[in-house]
Amino acid sequence: MKKLLAGAMLALAAALPAGDALAQAAPRNTLVVLREIDADNYDPIRSTARGAGEVVYMMSDTLVSLDWDMRTVRPGLAERWEISPDGKTYTFHLRRDVTFCDGRPMTAQDVAYSIMRWVDPANRSPVRWRAGPVREVRAIDDHTVEYELTEPFGELLYQLTLFFASIVDRSTVERLGQNFGSQGFNGTGPYCWVSWTPRQEMVLQRHPNYTWGPPIYQNRSPQVDRVIWRVIPEANTRLAALQTGQGDVTQYIPNIAIQQLRNVPTIRMTRQENYFWDYFMGFKVDKPVVSDPAVRRAINLAVNRAAIVQAVWFGNASPATAYLNPNTAGYSEEAARLVPQFDPAAARRVLDEAGWRVGPDGVRVKDGQRASFLLYGLQTTESRQFTEAIQADLRRVGIEMRIQLWDATVGWGRLATQEFDAFVMSYPYISATDGFALYFDSRNRPTPNRMNWSDPRTDAALNTAKTALDAATRQAAIAEAQRIIAENNVWLPIARENLWLAASQRTEGVRAHGIYGVGLYKGLDIRLTR
Amino acid sequence: MLRYLIQRLLLAIPVMLGVLLIGFLLMQVVPTDPATVRAGPSATAEVVAEIRRDLGLDQPLTTQFGLYLWRLAQGDLGVSIINNVPVVQELGATIGPTLELMLSSLVWSIPLGILLGTLGAYYRGSLIDRGVMAISVAGVSVPVFFLGLILIWFVGFKWQWLPFTGRGGPLWTLEGLQSIALPAITLGGVFVGPVARMTRTAVLDVLSADHVRTARAKGLSERLVVLRHALRNAMVPVVTLIGLQIGFLLGGAVVTETVFTWPGVGRLAVGAITSSDFPMAQGTIIVLSLGFIIVNLIVDMLYAALDPRMRAA
Numbered sequence: 001m002k003k004l005l006a007g008a009m010l011a012l013a014a015a016l017p018a019g020d021a022l023a024q025a026a027p028r029n030t031l032v033v034l035r036e037i038d039a040d041n042y043d044p045i046r047s048t049a050r051g052a053g054e055v056v057y058m059m060s061d062t063l064v065s066l067d068w069d070m071r072t073v074r075p076g077l078a079e080r081w082e083i084s085p086d087g088k089t090y091t092f093h094l095r096r097d098v099t100f101c102d103g104r105p106m107t108a109q110d111v112a113y114s115i116m117r118w119v120d121p122a123n124r125s126p127v128r129w130r131a132g133p134v135r136e137v138r139a140i141d142d143h144t145v146e147y148e149l150t151e152p153f154g155e156l157l158y159q160l161t162l163f164f165a166s167i168v169d170r171s172t173v174e175r176l177g178q179n180f181g182s183q184g185f186n187g188t189g190p191y192c193w194v195s196w197t198p199r200q201e202m203v204l205q206r207h208p209n210y211t212w213g214p215p216i217y218q219n220r221s222p223q224v225d226r227v228i229w230r231v232i233p234e235a236n237t238r239l240a241a242l243q244t245g246q247g248d249v250t251q252y253i254p255n256i257a258i259q260q261l262r263n264v265p266t267i268r269m270t271r272q273e274n275y276f277w278d279y280f281m282g283f284k285v286d287k288p289v290v291s292d293p294a295v296r297r298a299i300n301l302a303v304n305r306a307a308i309v310q311a312v313w314f315g316n317a318s319p320a321t322a323y324l325n326p327n328t329a330g331y332s333e334e335a336a337r338l339v340p341q342f343d344p345a346a347a348r349r350v351l352d353e354a355g356w357r358v359g360p361d362g363v364r365v366k367d368g369q370r371a372s373f374l375l376y377g378l379q380t381t382e383s384r385q386f387t388e389a390i391q392a393d394l395r396r397v398g399i400e401m402r403i404q405l406w407d408a409t410v411g412w413g414r415l416a417t418q419e420f421d422a423f424v425m426s427y428p429y430i431s432a433t434d435g436f437a438l439y440f441d442s443r444n445r446p447t448p449n450r451m452n453w454s455d456p457r458t459d460a461a462l463n464t465a466k467t468a469l470d471a472a473t474r475q476a477a478i479a480e481a482q483r484i485i486a487e488n489n490v491w492l493p494i495a496r497e498n499l500w501l502a503a504s505q506r507t508e509g510v511r512a513h514g515i516y517g518v519g520l521y522k523g524l525d526i527r528l529t530r
Numbered sequence: 531m532l533r534y535l536i537q538r539l540l541l542a543i544p545v546m547l548g549v550l551l552i553g554f555l556l557m558q559v560v561p562t563d564p565a566t567v568r569a570g571p572s573a574t575a576e577v578v579a580e581i582r583r584d585l586g587l588d589q590p591l592t593t594q595f596g597l598y599l600w601r602l603a604q605g606d607l608g609v610s611i612i613n614n615v616p617v618v619q620e621l622g623a624t625i626g627p628t629l630e631l632m633l634s635s636l637v638w639s640i641p642l643g644i645l646l647g648t649l650g651a652y653y654r655g656s657l658i659d660r661g662v663m664a665i666s667v668a669g670v671s672v673p674v675f676f677l678g679l680i681l682i683w684f685v686g687f688k689w690q691w692l693p694f695t696g697r698g699g700p701l702w703t704l705e706g707l708q709s710i711a712l713p714a715i716t717l718g719g720v721f722v723g724p725v726a727r728m729t730r731t732a733v734l735d736v737l738s739a740d741h742v743r744t745a746r747a748k749g750l751s752e753r754l755v756v757l758r759h760a761l762r763n764a765m766v767p768v769v770t771l772i773g774l775q776i777g778f779l780l781g782g783a784v785v786t787e788t789v790f791t792w793p794g795v796g797r798l799a800v801g802a803i804t805s806s807d808f809p810m811a812q813g814t815i816i817v818l819s820l821g822f823i824i825v826n827l828i829v830d831m832l833y834a835a836l837d838p839r840m841r842a843a
């Protein structure tokens with residue numbers, strides 16, 4: 001009923017032109033960004049939420065930035081850098097004109113402090129591994145930083161584009177202690193912290209001296225005086241607010257509404273092609289039934305990804321025909337070809353050949369073991385729909401999948417156990433090595449390697465992909481890892497989400513970026529016409 | 531009267547303790563783990579264990595509850611495990627908007643409900659009566675979120691008369707009044723029906739009572755008969771119902787606050803529960819239960835005021 005109502009409302013919403021706003025309109029030269037959920041806090045090293053990244057990218061900068069193609073690393077706070085021949089030392093040459101929001105000039109000491117704070121185990125950063133095997137980060141002079149590793153880490157520059165690596169002001173961190181990022185912030189970003197009312201809104205003010213934005217923008221300075229990040233959890237309210245001018249831009253758009261919004265003349269929609277946020281099903285390879293490679297291969301053959309994408313995402317996602325987005329750095333075309341494509345007849349054949357015979361209830365049996373497995377996942381509209389579609393597809397080839405979806409508050413805990421045989425989730429990644437090293441390294445069992453995949457060849461390939469000095473060797477190694485995983489069907493890749501941004505009529509210069517799922521990134525080209 | 535009041539107040543203490551215990555246990559029964567939520571999906575088991583230790587979640591249940599009560603006795607509701615803000619501070623900031631919303635809903639819906647119910651009873655069987663009954667049936671059956679969405683759709687979106695996202699300012703400003711209008715109509719809207727129905731039944735009952743016949747026989751005007759003799763006596767069950775309904779109104783406020791992005795305790799509760807913020811969720815449970823207890827206390831006192839037999843008892 002609720003869904004029907006939502007659909008009807010959205011259809012009507014799209015059909016009607018928005019009149020002049022008598023109701024509370026967004027204030028002049030204040031950009032109101034609407035979102036679904038707030039972050040837990042805004043300390044770059046402590047929060048892994050996309051919601052934190054959205055704001056932290058605006059309040060602070062990283063040494064290097066990422067281009068729209070999601071693979072070219074561009075200057076950020078560092079205008080250039082060199083890598084030592086042994087690949088263990090990165091020397092960053094910093095810009096000299098950078099200041100924090102409080103006006104103090106940023107120096108190499110701030111960079112060294114921020115990175116060392118990130119990797120310090122005492123600070124409990126859940127993502128400290130992303131900084132690489134750091135030996136020490138030190139200031140050589142006021143504008144030169146040496147980033148020394150214990151072994152080469154080819155992913156370092158990509159990782160340093162993520163908001164976890166944001167440069168922050170030491171004195172503010174020390175003054176606020178545990179409250180840094182919840183009661184105040186001091187960064188070098190285009191916007192400065194004004195106030196935060198958790199679960200309601202975050203207010204940012206333009207950083208007046210800011211001229212050092214990433215070169216991917218036409219403007220290196222912010223064009224808007226204030227930015228308000230407003231939380232509107234209810235999707236219908238959020239979209240109605242956007243269309244009545246109570247908000248200017250949002251990336252939180254229900255799939256059902258995307259096509260309709262594209263037909264609304266007063267809404268500008270932009271899309272990022274290079275968006276790396278994928279849905280997949282992982283198999284616990286040491287559990288009955290799914291431990292059989294033939295079963296995993298048959299599942300990959302039996303599922304009609306194209307139909308699922310059409311039905312669940314209304315065409316606003318792409319079928320994941322490979323483990324990674326083809327535009328990802330390190331993507332292997334050859335490995336992608338190894339991923340089985342939809343062919344239910346072939347699925348049946350594979351199962352027959354492996355000795356799985358159809359039983360009296362239509363479910364296959366082998367050595368007294370029914371082809372039945374338990375799936376865990378988080379309860380979302382999409383996951384409920386696509387798991388049911390997969391369940392139907394599998395049933396047709398004689399495999400029974402039992403679905404158990406959990407509320408997000410419970411789910412992550414459940415997904416850390418060994419109670420289930422397979423699971424579904426979605427995740428952002430920045431490169432092939434980033435995604436694969438996280439999920440398929442045997443040292444990362446039981447989480448995030450929830451498949452319990454433990455293979456020395458994969459580990460070796462991932463290690464080479466991370467540590468080899470030569471780019472071609474790294475590429476060959478990550479391709480090898482992709483090949484092994486694809487051959488063994490450790491996952492069922494399902495769909496690749498698209499990133500859309502919807503902007504109001506008065507908002508120009510909106511372009512979807514999508515780093516770590518963040519739509520606006522720095523938003524430097526955004527301006528308001530009235 | 532004073533003894534009655536003290537008795538009621540004393541009774542509220544064990545109720546509150548029960549609420550605290552149940553609130554605490556409920557959060558334990560839910561198989562959620564704030565540490566994994568906080569650590570995020572890509573965290574390793576080691577990191578999750580570190581966070582769990584930091585939050586004190588590795589301590590035995592009894593220790594956790596004892597510590598909780600001890601701090602509570604000192605007026606310390608703890609600190610949000612999500613954003614480190616003291617729970618008292620967040621509750622303080624959200625109670626105002628929730629009270630504002632509830633009062634603005636009641637201030638129009640109770641008089642309207644009583645008026646409609648009285649009219650229905652007085653013109654029993656007529657078209658007016660049927661109209662009143664239709665309105666109250668609709669009021670009883672329409673869910674809060676549905677009414678909210680319909681109002682957003684027509685008043686907020688299509689006609690663009692009123693804002694529907696958040697609180698524009700204090701009630702005495704134009705922005706404040708504009709922004710509270712739709713949430714207050716939504717929340718009060720579902721209140722009118724039950725009040726009208728109960729009033730109608732009670733007034734009907736009283737209108738056929740002996741004392742009303744006597745009043746009429748004395749030659750009093752119909753207005754006086756209805757207002758002074760019928761309505762006042764009919765108020766006892768209506769006040770009971772209002773007291774009970776305000777409890778449901780607290781639940782409705784959670785939904786209304788979510789639909790209209792109203793910065794109240796209800797939204798805070800939803801946010802705290804969905805982010806596994808134990809101390810904050812417990813804080814909101816305390817506030818909402820306390821609200822319920824206070825309302826009941828007020829209703830008990832109103833009884834005493836309306837019905838002299840209660841005072842004697």
